[in-house]
Structure formats: structure tokens, C-alpha cells
Amino acid sequence: MKALTTEEIRAVIARGKLRDNLFKALGIFCLSFALLVIVALIADMVIKGSERFTLDFFLNFASRRATQAGILSAWVGSLLVMFVTALAAVPLGVAAGLYLEEYAKRNWITTVIEINITNLAAVPSIVYGLLALGIFVYQFGFGQSILSAGLTLALLILPIIIVSTREAIRAIPAMIREGSMAVGATRWQTCRYHIVPYAMPGILTGVIIGLARAIGETAPIITIGALTFIAFLPPAPFAGEPAAGLFDWVMAPFTVMPIQIFNWTSRPDPAFEVNAAAAGFVLMAMVLSMNAVAIYLRYKMRKNIKW
Amino acid sequence: MQSQETPTLKAEARNLNFFYGQMQALKKINMPVYDKKVTALIGPSGCGKSTYLRSFNRMHDLYPGNRYEGEIRNTNLLAADVDPIEVRMRVGMVFQKPNPFPKSIFENVAYGLRVRGENNRRVLDDKVERALRDAAIWEEVKDRLPEQAPNLSGGQQQRLCIARALATDPELLLFDEPTSALDPIATAAIEELIHDLKKRVTILIVTHNMQQAARVSDYTAYMFLGEMIEFGKTDEIFIKPKDKRTEDYITGRMG
Ligand SMILES: Nc1ncnc2c1ncn2[C@@H]1O[C@H](COP(=O)(O)OP(=O)(O)O)[C@@H](O)[C@H]1O
Ligand SMILES: [Mg+2]
Numbered sequence: 001m002k003a004l005t006t007e008e009i010r011a012v013i014a015r016g017k018l019r020d021n022l023f024k025a026l027g028i029f030c031l032s033f034a035l036l037v038i039v040a041l042i043a044d045m046v047i048k049g050s051e052r053f054t055l056d057f058f059l060n061f062a063s064r065r066a067t068q069a070g071i072l073s074a075w076v077g078s079l080l081v082m083f084v085t086a087l088a089a090v091p092l093g094v095a096a097g098l099y100l101e102e103y104a105k106r107n108w109i110t111t112v113i114e115i116n117i118t119n120l121a122a123v124p125s126i127v128y129g130l131l132a133l134g135i136f137v138y139q140f141g142f143g144q145s146i147l148s149a150g151l152t153l154a155l156l157i158l159p160i161i162i163v164s165t166r167e168a169i170r171a172i173p174a175m176i177r178e179g180s181m182a183v184g185a186t187r188w189q190t191c192r193y194h195i196v197p198y199a200m201p202g203i204l205t206g207v208i209i210g211l212a213r214a215i216g217e218t219a220p221i222i223t224i225g226a227l228t229f230i231a232f233l234p235p236a237p238f239a240g241e242p243a244a245g246l247f248d249w250v251m252a253p254f255t256v257m258p259i260q261i262f263n264w265t266s267r268p269d270p271a272f273e274v275n276a277a278a279a280g281f282v283l284m285a286m287v288l289s290m291n292a293v294a295i296y297l298r299y300k301m302r303k304n305i306k307w
Numbered sequence: 308m309q310s311q312e313t314p315t316l317k318a319e320a321r322n323l324n325f326f327y328g329q330m331q332a333l334k335k336i337n338m339p340v341y342d343k344k345v346t347a348l349i350g351p352s353g354c355g356k357s358t359y360l361r362s363f364n365r366m367h368d369l370y371p372g373n374r375y376e377g378e379i380r381n382t383n384l385l386a387a388d389v390d391p392i393e394v395r396m397r398v399g400m401v402f403q404k405p406n407p408f409p410k411s412i413f414e415n416v417a418y419g420l421r422v423r424g425e426n427n428r429r430v431l432d433d434k435v436e437r438a439l440r441d442a443a444i445w446e447e448v449k450d451r452l453p454e455q456a457p458n459l460s461g462g463q464q465q466r467l468c469i470a471r472a473l474a475t476d477p478e479l480l481l482f483d484e485p486t487s488a489l490d491p492i493a494t495a496a497i498e499e500l501i502h503d504l505k506k507r508v509t510i511l512i513v514t515h516n517m518q519q520a521a522r523v524s525d526y527t528a529y530m531f532l533g534e535m536i537e538f539g540k541t542d543e544i545f546i547k548p549k550d551k552r553t554e555d556y557i558t559g560r561m562g
Contacts, residue, residue: 175404180418182399182400184423193418
């Protein structure tokens, strides 16, 4: 084969560069389209809901009059449900992930379990709602409570936490594990002193991504029967007459942000659309700030973990 | 060298076979390990040096599908009824690539003691200092014990790993090419250290470097394709090898 002349080489490069630029333009277009949609959504909610961004909106209960209706029970409900969800899902998910990575023998049973966990993440959330209605609400008698909702969402995000725990553990080099075992440590000591602490940034990221998903879930919460109109808060520990117990609030009826929003959008009075937009923005802000916390924590913790 | 001294036996491999699943990596290995001596394992890449070394602290037990046959006697290292964790409590290991934990320098060395349930701060301080002195790194790190260990230089990390292994007073210390990732100065420091350590502890060292084997070891074993070809006093192996394959390897005609 004859060597290419300078002109031919330049022509080849020019053709390649043309494609480079075409793809670059396409990429920028797609990216800005996605960004634009998000910005438009947020801007739309801010503009529509601007009248409601007052302290009262956060401190008022639902009301028949749109201007007086607020999101107090909804945001308190959302936070409490998230608390129960995290409390249930984190220990279960981390323990399951740790077991699968560090203890389980590789055989067909673990393979089946692994495939199923991955598939669980794809189960429609309404199915979890149906399951929870049967088990938590009726069978266990938890009723239409914060506890039922928290456990339902915990099931929903369990696969996310298990998978992110396993991925975080797998990123730890084998030589760290061997270094620990080589001084005579047991598997448990290796997990406690090394695997769990080093996997923590990844685990936390998974937890927060899971919670961010759970906080916006509507279908399973409706299925288990969250109220849509609620004008009281769950009993605070030791408050009231007679004094409430430390955990009485978990059995209280409740509502959450997405249900409140859904309720307002389905009212005939267009004034409620303002409330819905404002509450939508608040929910969005909650999710985004959770993600921000995840990014910050990961950055903080990763700084000290390198090999 | 006092050639008439008879060394005592620390451990002994007898008809040791080892399998990674179906693949046999060690074939009928017989070799003595003498007390408070340095034994070098040499041989071309992939001949089974690491595999052999890792049999001494039962590292293979961490992974499914690995299988031993035969035994490593005297310290009962391979006896079926000895818990591998008990073996690892008495046999220290230093790896090819320094592998400090992403923790403080202090915690790296204290780890083996903590695993043994030692939490008394005075005892820990004491033993950590002694281990760091024995590993010839105390002067460099004594003012920065709370700092993260992975920030140390490669040579310092490797000496820290040696200190980590020494802190729990092992009877046998395994080194798997401990200087292959280090520069010549750090290598010299580690070699000197090994020389000092053999007063207290029995050492097995895998090395790719013929000069290193000649410098640090009392005995040398040449391995090839999973077999132990020749074992003897280092001087004799290097000056007058009995096996043609050993001679070819040492003189650089192979591997
Ligand atoms: N975990 C493993 N699984 C399967 N085969 C392995 C494994 N580790 C090493 N081997 C094989 O065993 C043989 C000996 O390897 P190794 O002991 O690492 O050699 P050396 O340390 O002498 O270079 C090689 O053929 C290698 O490919
Ligand atoms: Mg090797």
C-alpha cells in the first residue's frame, strides 16, 4: 500500500472532524433540551405558586379555602414517614448487602436471590402498596398509619440500598480485605473495622437516592389509605393530656406531600392549583436538597478513603 | 558463616499439593523451613511462589474452590483441624503492593492488637511504638501517628505494613516480593530490615531479584511450574546449583 499524501491525510482528518462537530452539536442540543424541561418545570411551579410562598403556607393545615390551605400535615407526615423508612430499610439493606458480598457462598441459591433483588427494583410501586395493604395494614394490624407507610416505602427502596451497598463493597480492593485477614481477623472484624466504614459513602449515597425516590411516591401510599384531608399532627412524644408515649406517633393517620398535591390538583376550584404548584416546588426542593446532602457526604467521606 | 551449626526446624512442607479449582498450582512440594533463618523462594513468574507462600498463612481459605493436599507440619499450619484464623494469628504477611488501611498510621499498626481484644491505650501505645521501631520507621512517623497512612511514600507504607505484621509478634513472617513496587533506596531499607528481623523471627521471602535473594537469604528454594526443583543453602545454590534448570534461571538463561 502506498503512503497517503499530505492532502489525503488532511482530507481524512477534516472528514473526521466534521463528524466530531456534528456529534458535539447533537449532544449539546440533547443536554440543553433535558435541562430546559427541568428548568421550565421548576419555573412554572415557582411562578404559579408564588402567592403561596409565605410562612403560613408551611404552618397551616389543609383547608376548604385555597388561600388558607397549607402543607403542615403533609411535610410533617413526609418527614416522619421517611424517618420510619430509613430506620427500617437501612439496617436491613446494609446487612443483606454485606451478607451477600462477604459471607454468602456462591451457588445457585445466591444467584437466584441476586437476580430477584435486581428485579425487585423494577416492581411497580403500586404492587408494593397492594402487598402492604394486605400485610401491614390488615394482617399485622398497623392500620393506615405512619408505620405502615414507612415500612411500605422501606420495602420499595430496599433493593436500591442492597445494590448500592454491594457495589460500594465491591469497590474495596481485595488486598485491603487480605491485609485485615492476614493479621488474624475474623470476617466480622474485617467487616466492622474495614468493609462497612469504607463502603459508607457509597451506602449513604444509595440510602439518600432511595429516600429521594420514596418521598415522591404516591401510589403505594394511597393504596394503604393515607388520608387526603387531615387537620392535626401526629402526637409528639410526651405531649398532650394524657401524655402521649414516645412512639404513639407511628400509629397516627397521616398525609404526605405528593398526596396533598394530588388532592389539590383534583379540586374544581382553580385557586387550589396555586397551592399545588407551591407544594410541588417544596417537594422538589426537598428532593434536591437530599441529593445535595448525598453529594456533600460522599465528598467529605471519600476524602479520607484512598488506597 | 558457621557451616557446622544445625538449624532447628520451624515448619516443613510434606507432599504439598495445591489446586485452584481443577488447576494444580503446587505439585508434591517438600521443603524445610528453618527457625530464625531467611528462606528465599525464587523462580519464573507463574511458577507458584505466591501460591506456596500463601499456603503458610491459609490465605487460600478465603476463596471458594481452593484445595490443599498434604501438609505443612510442625506448627500444624495445614492440619485440617487447625482454624485458619489461629494460623494467621501466628504467621504475619507482607504483600507485594503496600496495602495500608485507609486509617491513621497508629491504627494501622494497632489493628492486629485490637483484633486480639487489646484496647488498653498504654499497651497499644507501647506495642505500636516498638513495632514501628522494629520496622525502622519510628523516627519518620513518630510525630504524625494520627495522619492517614496512605499519604506516606511507597517505601514508608511498606515498612508500616511490616510494622503492622510485627506488632503481634508472629513466629513466621511471609514476604511476597515486598520490594517490587519500591525504588532502590526503599528496597535497601527493607532488605536491611529483613536482615535484622531474622534474629527474632523466621522469614520466607518471595523475590524476583536474584541479587536480593543472595543478599538477604540463608536458604534458597528454586521453583518451576509448581514444583520444588532445588532447595539448599543460598551460597551453594548460587555458586554450584545441582539442577540444570536452577543454573539456567540463576545465570539468566531463562525466566
Ligand atoms: N486465584 C487464582 N485462581 C486460579 N489460578 C491462579 C490464581 N492465582 C494464581 N493462579 C495460577 O497459579 C499459578 C501460580 O501463580 P502464582 O503463585 O501467583 O505464581 P508466582 O507468584 O510464582 O508468579 C499461575 O499459573 C497462575 O496463573
Ligand atoms: Mg507472585
